[in-house]
Amino acid sequence: MKSKSTAYQPRPEHKFSFGLWTVGNRGRDPFGDFVRPQLSPAQLVDLLAEVGAWGVNLHDNDLVPIDAKPRERDRIVKGFKKACKDAGIVVPMATVSLFFHPVFRDGAFTANDPEVRAYAVQKTMRAMDIGAELGATIFVLWGGREGVETDASRRPDEAFKRLREAVNYLCEYNLDRGYGFKFALEAKPNEPRGDIYMATTGHYLGFIPTLDHPDMVGVNPEVAHEQMAGLNFLHGVAQAWEEGKLFHIDLNDQMPGRYDQDFRFGSANLKSAFWLVNFLENVGYAGPRHFDAHAYRTEDYEGVKDFARGCMRTYLILKEKAEQWRSDKDIQSILKTLVANKSGAPSLAEYSKKNASGLLACEFDKDKILRKRLPYERLDQLTVELLLAVD
Numbered sequence: 001m002k003s004k005s006t007a008y009q010p011r012p013e014h015k016f017s018f019g020l021w022t023v024g025n026r027g028r029d030p031f032g033d034f035v036r037p038q039l040s041p042a043q044l045v046d047l048l049a050e051v052g053a054w055g056v057n058l059h060d061n062d063l064v065p066i067d068a069k070p071r072e073r074d075r076i077v078k079g080f081k082k083a084c085k086d087a088g089i090v091v092p093m094a095t096v097s098l099f100f101h102p103v104f105r106d107g108a109f110t111a112n113d114p115e116v117r118a119y120a121v122q123k124t125m126r127a128m129d130i131g132a133e134l135g136a137t138i139f140v141l142w143g144g145r146e147g148v149e150t151d152a153s154r155r156p157d158e159a160f161k162r163l164r165e166a167v168n169y170l171c172e173y174n175l176d177r178g179y180g181f182k183f184a185l186e187a188k189p190n191e192p193r194g195d196i197y198m199a200t201t202g203h204y205l206g207f208i209p210t211l212d213h214p215d216m217v218g219v220n221p222e223v224a225h226e227q228m229a230g231l232n233f234l235h236g237v238a239q240a241w242e243e244g245k246l247f248h249i250d251l252n253d254q255m256p257g258r259y260d261q262d263f264r265f266g267s268a269n270l271k272s273a274f275w276l277v278n279f280l281e282n283v284g285y286a287g288p289r290h291f292d293a294h295a296y297r298t299e300d301y302e303g304v305k306d307f308a309r310g311c312m313r314t315y316l317i318l319k320e321k322a323e324q325w326r327s328d329k330d331i332q333s334i335l336k337t338l339v340a341n342k343s344g345a346p347s348l349a350e351y352s353k354k355n356a357s358g359l360l361a362c363e364f365d366k367d368k369i370l371r372k373r374l375p376y377e378r379l380d381q382l383t384v385e386l387l388l389a390v391d
């Protein structure tokens with residue numbers, strides 16, 4: 001057992017990042033006002049450095065007011081760049097707010113009003129300029145307002161066409177300016193809209209191949225967004241990974257069927273968090289581990305630091321547990337027997353006429369197959385005991 005003070009210290013190679021809007025969240029909700037005072041972006045960067053984070057992410061308007069004049073914008077971005085440099089914090093990802101201003105009440109890229117759609121693309125281009133200036137290489141697009149309360153408002157397939165048009169345009173701008181961004185599309189099923197288009201990571205994985213530059217575009221799955229809908233987050237992440245599309249990840253926690261809780265990573269569904277960390281570490285995911293969460297409304301800024309430290313510490317503890325899991329003899333020997341091909345079953349890796357007639361001629365002894373044990377109860381209990389640190 002590692003000692004509490006030195007173990008699980010975040011280091012730059014862990015690539016732990018937080019959005020300005022996460023540690024800067026002041027606890028306002030639809031029922032109650034702010035509970036924490038406002039900190040400036042530079043103060044938030046200092047807070048992140050203090051807790052040992054590696055990176056900070058931002059929306060355009062977390063930093064630059066929406067109506068800032070070019071000179072003011074330049075001064076703010078320059079100042080922030082210096083604050084990050086001084087604090088030793090990098091900016092791996094930038095994004096754009098297409099949800100806060102009332103002009104986006106009917107959506108941004110999918111809004112019915114062509115003027116809103118054009119403004120949304122212009123605002124995103126300017127947010128890309130800010131991100132590029134700060135050194136970001138990933139650009140997240142989260143369509144929080146791209147949805148409906150009533151499907152009377154537009155045909156959903158029309159919305160998908162508009163979304164494609166906007167993303168294609170932004171990819172061209174990316175090429176034109178030589179920014180080299182990878183776009184990461186973030187799905188969410190609802191909130192703030194009654195229903196948001198592109199409800200899951202899987203929806204986006206289906207959409208991406210229809211774009212003009214599919215290689216430039218991947219996904220940014222978020223734990224809470226899939227768990228809100230009761231889905232298995234790991235499965236969406238694994239599909240994205242397997243397709244080479246896991247460009248970024250938003251880590252937090254959430255109970256199914258509730259409002260968007262944005263809890264500290266691992267605080268609600270520890271076992272799901274374990275399977276996720278186990279997967280990311282096992283496959284060698286090398287992107288940022290971004291905590292898109294915020295402290296309980298009951299906390300002050302000391303509590304915000306507890307929250308941020310807790311996210312990273314839990315990740316690192318689960319990472320260590322995952323290493324133990326992958327080297328545990330009992331667990332690994334069960335896993336080995338599960339996939340062994342002792343009966344010489346024909347391989348499905350390659351189709352040929354000969355292989356197909358071989359397969360068609362095969363006799364399968366279903367009773368014998370059924371007698372093979374699948375000791376998942378024991379496998380899961382071993383996992384639970386490893387997590388509970390029982391010998």
Ligand code: GCO
Nearest residue numbers: 095096140141142186222292
């Ligand atoms: C949410 C989303 C956002 C996005 C962010 C980046 O539920 O509000 O997760 O936090 O991740 O806007 O685009």
Ligand code: MN
Nearest residue numbers: 222224225292
């Ligand atoms: Mn979210």
Ligand code: MN
Nearest residue numbers: 186222250292
């Ligand atoms: Mn998010």
